[in-house]
Amino acid sequence: MSDFISSEFISAAIAFLLTISILSYLFGDNALFRSAVHIFVGVSAGYVAAVVWNQVLAPQLFRPIFEGAPNEKINASIVLFLAFLLMMKAIPPLSKFGTPSVAIMVGVGAAVAIGGAVTGTLFPQMMATINVFDLQAANERGVSSGIQFVEGGLMLFGTISTLVYFQFSAKRGDDGKTRHNPLIKLLVLIGKVFIAITFGVLFAGVFSAALTAFIERLDFLITFIAP
Amino acid sequence: MTKFFAPAIAIAVGLLVLLGYFLPNSSLAGIRVIIVQWAVILAGVAFFVGVINLLTVHIKKISGKGKGKVYSLLLVFSLLITLVVGLFSSSALNTIFNAVILPVESSLLAIMAVTLIYAGIRLLRHRNDLMAVIFLFTALIVMLGSAPLPFIENPFMGIRPWIVSVLATSGARGILLGVALGTLFTGLRILIGADRPYGGK
Numbered sequence: 001m002s003d004f005i006s007s008e009f010i011s012a013a014i015a016f017l018l019t020i021s022i023l024s025y026l027f028g029d030n031a032l033f034r035s036a037v038h039i040f041v042g043v044s045a046g047y048v049a050a051v052v053w054n055q056v057l058a059p060q061l062f063r064p065i066f067e068g069a070p071n072e073k074i075n076a077s078i079v080l081f082l083a084f085l086l087m088m089k090a091i092p093p094l095s096k097f098g099t100p101s102v103a104i105m106v107g108v109g110a111a112v113a114i115g116g117a118v119t120g121t122l123f124p125q126m127m128a129t130i131n132v133f134d135l136q137a138a139n140e141r142g143v144s145s146g147i148q149f150v151e152g153g154l155m156l157f158g159t160i161s162t163l164v165y166f167q168f169s170a171k172r173g174d175d176g177k178t179r180h181n182p183l184i185k186l187l188v189l190i191g192k193v194f195i196a197i198t199f200g201v202l203f204a205g206v207f208s209a210a211l212t213a214f215i216e217r218l219d220f221l222i223t224f225i226a227p
Numbered sequence: 228m229t230k231f232f233a234p235a236i237a238i239a240v241g242l243l244v245l246l247g248y249f250l251p252n253s254s255l256a257g258i259r260v261i262i263v264q265w266a267v268i269l270a271g272v273a274f275f276v277g278v279i280n281l282l283t284v285h286i287k288k289i290s291g292k293g294k295g296k297v298y299s300l301l302l303v304f305s306l307l308i309t310l311v312v313g314l315f316s317s318s319a320l321n322t323i324f325n326a327v328i329l330p331v332e333s334s335l336l337a338i339m340a341v342t343l344i345y346a347g348i349r350l351l352r353h354r355n356d357l358m359a360v361i362f363l364f365t366a367l368i369v370m371l372g373s374a375p376l377p378f379i380e381n382p383f384m385g386i387r388p389w390i391v392s393v394l395a396t397s398g399a400r401g402i403l404l405g406v407a408l409g410t411l412f413t414g415l416r417i418l419i420g421a422d423r424p425y426g427g428k
Contacts, residue, residue, distance in 0.1 A: 007322065010326075011322055011325055011326040012326075014326040014327060015325070015326050015327070015329070015330035016330075018326075018327060018330050018331050018334070019330050019331075019333075019334045022330075022331055022334035022335060022337075022338065023334055023337065023338060025338055026338060026341055034298055035297070035298060035301055036331060037331075038298040038299070038301045038302040038305075039301050039302070039305045039327065039331075040327065040328070040331040040332075041302055042301065042302040042303065042304070042305030042306035042309065043305045043306070043309045043323060043327045043328060044328060045278050045281060045306050045309075046278075046305065046306040046307065046308070046309025046310040046313060047309050047313060047320065047323065047324060047328060048274065049274065049275060049278050049306075049310050049313070050309065050310055050312075050313025050314055050320055051313070051320075052271040052274050052275070053271075053313075053314060054313070054314070054317065056267060056268060056271040057268065057271050057272070057275075060264065060267070060268055061268050061271075075261065078265075079264075079265050079268050079269070082265065082269055083268065083269060083272040086269055086272050086273060086276065087272065087276060089273075089276055090276050090279055090280060096426070099233045099425055099426045100232060100233055100236050101269050102233075102273075102425040102426065103233040103234070103236040103237040103240075103425040104236060104237070104240050104262075104265060104266060104269060105266050105269050105270060105273065105425075106237050106417060106424055106425045107236065107237035107238065107239070107240040107241035107244070107417070107418070108240055108241065108244050108262060108263055108265075108266035109266070110237075110241050110413075110414040110415075110417035110418055111240075111241040111242070111243075111244035111245040111248065111414065111418065112244065112248075112263070113410050113411075113413070113414045114245060114410070114411055114414035114415065114418070115244075115245065115248040115249070116410075117407040117408075117410040117411045117414070118407075118411065120407075121403055121404070121406070121407035121410075122404065122407045122408070122411070125400050125403055125404050125407070126404075128400065129400060151393055154393060154394075154397065155393055155396065155397040155400070156397070157397070158393075158394065158397025158398055158400075158401065159397045159398075159400045159401045159404065160401070161401070162397070162398050162400075162401020162402060162405070163401045163404055163405055165401075166401075166405045191401065192358055193358070193361060194394065194397060194398035194401065195398050195401075195402070196358045196359075196361040196362040196365070197361060197362075197365045197390065197394045197395055197398055198394075198395045198398030198399050198402065199362055200361065200362045200363065200364070200365025200366040200369065200395075201365060201366070201369050201390065201391055201395035202395075203343065203347075203362070203366040204365075204366040204367075204369035204370045204373075205369075206339070206343065207340060207343045207344075207366070207370065208370065208373065209336065210336050210337060210339040210340035210343060211340045213333050213334075213336040213337040213339075213340070214336075214337035214338075214340045214341075216333065216337075217330075217333055217334055217337045220330075
């Protein structure tokens with residue numbers, strides 16, 4: 001009996017009930033689905049709050065204040081003061097006192113985003129576009145230079161036309177209507193085709209992942225009912 | 228005071244972090260680490276402010292006369308139980324993760340398979356232009372080319388890698404570069420004080 005009602009069994013039973021509740025959405029919105037979603041939101045918020053406390057606030061803010069070296073205590077006290085100001089955001093009449101703390105987060109976020117965008121995306125993606133034209137490396141892989149050059153050219157053209165698609169500025173004529181350069185118009189059309197193909201591939205990937213999850217959930221339900 | 232003080236703080240910390248990032252051997256690198264740690268802790272506190280707000284909204288719903296009291300009660304109860312358990316036992320937190328978060332997320336992804344089919348059909352019915360056809364045709368070819376067929380050779384298995392590695396990669400690269408350029412300019416606008424999302428006028 002004690003083996004039957006083990007913690008694993010209770011955990012699996014809760015997972016079974018929640019899975020049934022979520023999958024019931026296939027027959028339309030219902031109370032079971034809404035209950036499961038509300039439990040999910042509550043548990044997720046509680047889970048992240050517990051992780052934030054255990055991994056960030058307790059070791060980096062409160063422990064240094066009580067157990068840290070003098071310089072750590074000063075550093076933690078400054079952050080504690082900023083955190084106190086940030087808590088003011090929850091009280092509407094005092095919310096303006098929280099603005100400096102938000103400004104620190106926004107300033108750091110902007111700087112980190114700039115650094116990440118330049119070193120994590122812009123340079124690596126540009127280098128990858130250039131490296132496609134490395135014909136010697138292609139020959140070493142057994143791909144002919146001509147095919148590699150055409151593929152590289154096509155990829156460069158696709159990248160540029162996709163980028164051009166995101167340019168929404170246009171000149172205004174004497175009659176007040178916006179006018180686009182015909183070449184830009186053509187590039188935008190080709191860019192749209194490349195974007196449609198890219199999203200098609202992404203759609204197929206997400207659908208495959210969703211189908212795999214669906215099969216896994218059905219397998220879990222069957223295994224739980226008839227182990 | 229906030230009018231000048233908040234933008235000055237945002238610009239100063241932003242520039243210090245950025246300079247520390249691009250000059251890793253200077254003394255600014257150490258300052259960058261400290262400021263980023265401050266921001267991480269403040270982000271953690273901001274999350275707690277959000278949780279308190281979520282609790283306040285749902286407790287008001289429970290004590291009010293509107294619909295959905297039971298759902299709010301479930302949310303508040305599950306949040307508090309998880310938080311209290313999580314503060315004292317990391318193994319219990321793992322059990323909660325495996326019993327609730329993992330199956331619900333997996334099930335939500337599972338119902339997305341049906342939702343995506345429905346969305347594809349709706350797309351063809353309501354917007355059957357060239358781009359919609361290219362989009363669905365590509366998705367179909369990529370899916371058909373994903374697995375071998377019994378008894379006959381799958382004709383889509385040859386073209387699938389080319390579509391993925393040449394056509395889709397170039398489109399994705401253009402989108403990524405566009406997103407990175409957008410991020411770069413949004414960040415720079417904050418660092419020169421043109422955008423002030425923290426509330427300074």
